[in-house]
Amino acid sequence: MDFLLAFSYASTLWFVQLCLLFDLYFITRKKSEYLIFMTIRGEQREDVDVVQVVKGLKKEVWVMMAVMFVATGVFFLLPLLRKGELSLSIIYMTLWCTALIWCDFKIIKKYANRMYDLKLNKGWQTPVKKTVLEVDTVVSRMKKTMPVSEIWLAVPVWICIGSFVWWFYCAAEYKVLLISLLFNVLAFLFFCYMYHRMAHGKLKVYSEDSDLNYALNRVSKRAWTGCVIWEASLLCGFQFITTLLLHLYMTSVAAGKENVTGLMTGLIVCSALSIILFLIVFFVAAGKVKQAKKELAAAADFSYAEDEDVYWKNGYYYNPGDTNTFVENRSLGISTNMATKWGPATKWILIGTFILCIGLGIAMLPIDFGTMKMQVGVDSLELQGCLYYKETLPFDEVTEVYLLPERPESSRVWGTGTDRFAMGDFYFKGYGNGKAMMDRDAEYFILAKRQNGKWFGFSVTDSETMLSVYDRLKAQTEKEQ
Amino acid sequence: MIIRLDMASEVPIYVQLRNAVVVGIGKGELAPGEGLPTVRQMAEDLGVNTMTVNKAYGILKSEGFIEIDRRHGARINPQKDKFGVFREKAEEELLLLIAEATVRGLEKSEFMELCEKVYAGMGAPKAELV
Numbered sequence: 263m264d265f266l267l268a269f270s271y272a273s274t275l276w277f278v279q280l281c282l283l284f285d286l287y288f289i290t291r292k293k294s295e296y297l298i299f300m301t302i303r304g305e306q307r308e309d310v311d312v313v314q315v316v317k318g319l320k321k322e323v324w325v326m327m328a329v330m331f332v333a334t335g336v337f338f339l340l341p342l343l344r345k346g347e348l349s350l351s352i353i354y355m356t357l358w359c360t361a362l363i364w365c366d367f368k369i370i371k372k373y374a375n376r377m378y379d380l381k382l383n384k385g386w387q388t389p390v391k392k393t394v395l396e397v398d399t400v401v402s403r404m405k406k407t408m409p410v411s412e413i414w415l416a417v418p419v420w421i422c423i424g425s426f427v428w429w430f431y432c433a434a435e436y437k438v439l440l441i442s443l444l445f446n447v448l449a450f451l452f453f454c455y456m457y458h459r460m461a462h463g464k465l466k467v468y469s470e471d472s473d474l475n476y477a478l479n480r481v482s483k484r485a486w487t488g489c490v491i492w493e494a495s496l497l498c499g500f501q502f503i504t505t506l507l508l509h510l511y512m513t514s515v516a517a518g519k520e521n522v523t524g525l526m527t528g529l530i531v532c533s534a535l536s537i538i539l540f541l542i543v544f545f546v547a548a549g550k551v552k553q554a555k556k557e558l559a560a561a562a563d564f565s566y567a568e569d570e571d572v573y574w575k576n577g578y579y580y581n582p583g584d585t586n587t588f589v590e591n592r593s594l595g596i597s598t599n600m601a602t603k604w605g606p607a608t609k610w611i612l613i614g615t616f617i618l619c620i621g622l623g624i625a626m627l628p629i630d631f632g633t634m635k636m637q638v639g640v641d642s643l644e645l646q647g648c649l650y651y652k653e654t655l656p657f658d659e660v661t662e663v664y665l666l667p668e669r670p671e672s673s674r675v676w677g678t679g680t681d682r683f684a685m686g687d688f689y690f691k692g693y694g695n696g697k698a699m700m701d702r703d704a705e706y707f708i709l710a711k712r713q714n715g716k717w718f719g720f721s722v723t724d725s726e727t728m729l730s731v732y733d734r735l736k737a738q739t740e741k742e743q
Numbered sequence: 744m745i746i747r748l749d750m751a752s753e754v755p756i757y758v759q760l761r762n763a764v765v766v767g768i769g770k771g772e773l774a775p776g777e778g779l780p781t782v783r784q785m786a787e788d789l790g791v792n793t794m795t796v797n798k799a800y801g802i803l804k805s806e807g808f809i810e811i812d813r814r815h816g817a818r819i820n821p822q823k824d825k826f827g828v829f830r831e832k833a834e835e836e837l838l839l840l841i842a843e844a845t846v847r848g849l850e851k852s853e854f855m856e857l858c859e860k861v862y863a864g865m866g867a868p869k870a871e872l873v
Contacts, residue, residue, distance in 0.1 A: 393751035397788040399744050399773070402780035405788070465788045467745055583750070585790040 271351055272338040278359055279327055282366050286323050288593040289370070290316050296592040298370070299577055300377040301569035302386075311380055319373040326365050333358065347630030348680065353623035360616055370577040378575040387571065395583065400472040401465055401479055408480045409461040409487035417491070418450050418498040425502045433509045438676055442505045446498050453494035456588065460486045463586040474562045481554040482590065489547035493540060500536030507532060515673045515689050522673075548595045580605070625649065629680055634701040636722045638731060645699040645720050651678070651685040653699050655710060655718055661742065662711035663735040665728075669702055670709055670719055684719075693717050708732055744772040748789065756791055760799035765808060768821050771866030779809065779817040 289298055296302070298319060302312060337354055381387045425443050433439055465479050511525045573581040579589050582601040591597035598604050628648035635646040642656040670690045677686010677698065688698040693709060696717030700707060704721035706728040711717055722728060746763040748756055767773040779785070782800060786793040800817055803809045807822035824830060844854050 393749055395748045395750060395789045395791070397746050397780070397785065399746060399767075399780055399785075402784050402788045403778055405780075405784055462787055464790055470745060472745075583790065585787070 268338040271355065272334045275334045275355060275358055276331065278362065279330060282323075282362065283327065285366075285593055286320065290320065294592075298377045299374045299574040299592045300381055300571045302377075302381075306384075306386060309384070311384075312377070315373055315377050315380060318376075319369065322369045322373075323366065326362075326369065330358065330362050349623050349626035349630045352626060353620060356616060356619035356623060367577065374575055374577040378571055381571065387569070393583070396467040398465065398467050398472050398475045401467075401476045404476060405462075405465060405479075408483040409457075410484055410491055412457065412461070414491045415454060415457065415494065418453070418494040421495070421498040421502055422446055422450055425498075425505065428502075428506075436509060436512055436676070439505055439509055442501060442508070446501045449497050449501070450494055453490050453497070457487055457490045457494075459587045460490060463588065464584060469562070471562065474558065477558050478555055481558065482551055485547045485551045485554075486588075486596065489543055492543045496536060496539050496543065500532060500539075504529060504532050504536075512675050516675050516687075516695050518689055518691070518694075520673075520691075544595060551590065629678060629683060634683065634699060634704075634720075634722045636720070636724075636727060636731070638727065638734075643731060645722075647685045647699050648683065649678075651699065653697055653718065653720070655712075655720075657735060657738045658742075659712045660710045660735050660738055661713055663732065663739055664709045665732045666707040666709060667705075669700065669704075669707055669721075672698060672719070688719065690717050690719055704728065706732070708735070710735055746789075748791075757795050757799040757802070760785075760789075760796065761802050761806075764799070764803055768808060768819055769865045773819045775819050775821060777819045778815060779819070781816045 288294070289296070292307070297307065297312065297316060306312060337358075338351075422443075425446060429439060429443055460483065463483075466475075468475050468478050507525060507529045511522055511529065514522050514525060570581075573579055573584075574592055578600055579591075579597050580600045584599055585602065586599055587602050587604050588596045589599055598608050600608070626649075632648040634648075637644045637646070641658065642654055644652070644654045646652055669684075670693065672684060672688040672690045674684070675687040675689055675695070677684070677688065679686075679688075682702055684698045684700045684702065686698065687695070689695050690698075690709065693711075694715070694717055696712075696719065699718075699720040701721050701723055704723050705725045707719060707721040708728065708731065709717055709719045744767045746760065746767070748759045748763070750756070752759065754762075764773065764779070768775075773779075779800075780788065782793050782796045785796045789796070800809065800811065803817075804811055808819070809817050810820040811817050841854065849857075
């Protein structure tokens with residue numbers, strides 16, 4: 263494995279670490295009124311025991327981060343292990359991410375519990391009437407005026423429709439691009455659901471003053487529904503642009519264009535830009551909500567009557583009395599109410615993602631460690647590659663055939679290309695487009711032209727079989743002539 | 744006006760909701776003509792079933808505390824006890840309440856003082872009643 267590729271894998275994992283460190287910063291920062299998800303205000307923050315708990319959390323998280331940082335370097339960057347193949351890398355990255363997130367969650371949970379107990383012991387806890395439901399009738403009546411209009415969801419809708427129209431008229435031959443477009447639709451549907459839950463979610467009663475309740479609820483609903491609409495538009499837009507660039511790349515390679523570095527750079531920049539903008543919109547919304555709420559509460563000389571810490575004592579929000587699916591996170595952004603049906607769903611989505619990634623890694627093991635098999639029949643030959651790759655070549659379809667002592671220079675249009683195998687749609691330099699089923703360790707390579715003008719390049723490590731197949735194909739072409 | 748319902752109470756939710764609205768009107772926190780949230784919105788914001796809210800609104804309407812308009816939803820519309828139906832109901836309930844107060848040892852003066860205090864908290868402008 264190339265050093266740069268190994269470094270890019272390691273960087274991805276370090277980026278995950280960086281995100282968790284940001285989270286640590288947000289749950290322990292001095293400006294916030296929450297410390298490790300618990301409401302700690304004013305002089306309470308200076309208390310020796312509170313400072314000790316925060317220090318303990320930071321220490322444990324940093325030690326864990328250091329261990330995981332070294333583990334990444336050892337796996338990907340040590341020269342001995344640098345030969346690690348893609349499948350192993352995927353399995354390792356999945357296990358690494360799971361371990362990191364799990365440990366981080368456990369440490370935060372432990373210290374959130376500790377902080378909660380400390381508050382109880384010090385008598386700082388304000389009681390929570392868990393059984394009382396509240397509604398401000400004035401605010402409830404004006405709920406419709408709070409969120410950003412759903413008409414703005416038309417923007418991602420039109421992007422999705424436009425992308426399908428484009429595919430139908432311009433890129434229908436590349437069916438694989440449909441996956442990207444369908445992902446767009448799925449993401450849009452998820453954002454629609456989020457918008458619906460946020461716009462219609464339960465209103466909070468902060469004080470006896472209806473004007474203040476209205477202002478605080480409006481700030482939150484407006485910012486988060488606006489954020490969802492922006493995110494949906496950005497994601498759909500960038501996904502469409504990425505699909506366009508991918509199509510351009512595939513058509514360029516298929517046309518034999520050699521210099522496609524610009525397109526590849528465009529693809530990477532586009533993906534990176536979408537992630538950066540996605541995060542910016544999210545942070546701006548979260549910041550706006552926090553700032554506006556702080557200013558409103560200060561202007562109204564109002565302090566929150568109940569701290570609701572009991573619902574956050576495990577480091578996540580669990581409130582069976584709250585029907586809201588999404589709530590404002592005490593660190594940053596939004597969080598899921600684990601007491602709603604989305605609680606178990608979130609857990610299963612995480613477990614499902616883990617199983618999917620590990621499954622993908624295991625499924626890809628044959629790509630790194632498998633072999634290419636060839637079966638020669640009476641009138642055709644069949645090549646069985648790794649995963650689902652399979653190709654049949656009837657002898658009477660062949661019009662031209664070449665035996666090459668070296669692997670033909672080729673570019674991947676769509677398929678799998680590793681250090682060892684080339685499988686799928688490839689462009690063979692000096693020949694043209696076609697299918698490849700090649701083991702790069704082979705001694706001989708055969709390029710056969712079919713009646714439809716497409717090439718088929720194949721090779722297996724068994725040289726004798728390769729030579730006999732070549733003789734058979736050569737005899738067939740001479741007979742045809 | 745802020746409505747609070749206790750889920751741990753033995754009193755059914757729809758009765759609590761009906762009572763909260765009546766107290767709100769009595770205290771003047773809900774003025775005649777003021778709109779109430781729609782059944783769906785009230786149910787969403789309280790986190791209860793729409794049928795529960797619907798039932799409470801139905802009772803409030805039949806008792807003459809609100810009117811339900813198809814276009815504007817529910818509005819506060821308290822009506823005077825023209826036929827003395829409430830008077831009869833009040834007399835029955837007071838009988839039970841005073842009997843219990845007597846048994847518990849509450850003096851008449853104390854009871855009357857309590858009534859005065861509660862009455863003083865009611866701010867509904869009577870002139871606006873239909």
